Amino acid sequence: MQFDTWLFFAGAAIALSMVPGPNNLLAMFNGARYGVMSAAVGGIGRIVAFAIMIVITATGLGVVLAASETAFLIVKWVGVVYLVWLGIKSWFAKVNDVDEATGQTVLMAYPGTFTLVRTEFLTAIGNPKAILIFTAFFPQFLDPAVAYGPQFSVMGATFLAMESSILLIYGLLGGQVKGLIKSARHMRMLNRVSGTLLVAAGVLLAFTDRTRSTA
Secondary structure, three states: OOHHHHHHHHHHHHHHHHOOOHHHHHHHHHHHHHOHHHHHHHHHHHHHHHHHHHHHHHOOHHHHHHHOHHHHHHHHHHHHHHHHHHHHHHHOOOOOEEOOOOOOEEOOOOOOHHHHHHHHHHHHHOOHHHHHHHHHHHHHHOOOOOOHHHHHHHHHHHHHHHHHHHHHHHHHHHHHHHOOOOOHHHHHHHHHHHHHHHHHHHHHHHOOOOOOOOO
């Protein structure tokens, strides 16, 4: 891959990663609730999900899935239900809970590393727009005169690196909000904003079709 092509790809990857979708919202609100490190740890789930999607795209299965209306609808509606469920769960999340690790009363008990990673993973893997973006976006930068595998590997690693950087930025933004949360009332407000936005993301996903998914 030529350096100028890679540079253009990297810039486009940053732009795609910056879009405030469900995973970026999760990173921001995890940062606001539990701190920047928790947002970063949870983001591992997203990176693993995207890595799987990139491999699927590289092997050609992504094209098959992108062309299948049934597969798209199944993944889409699973994603919709999961996002709405996350939003409702956030809205009614318990405040002034007891942290099982320390036994102390905290505004929001730390849910555990596995829960944070699983939530980000399921949110990413349940979004059919991601696989459509990969199948439409990556091939535009492939040089037919150069071996296919190495190019895809470079683009995949680059995209995941950019995605990791952006999720940290969203986590840092959430971390700034964390310093402003001084009471249970503030935490409830944060949870309700988070819940509302996640439900809204689920509703938007419900109205997404394959022709508009790559926009």
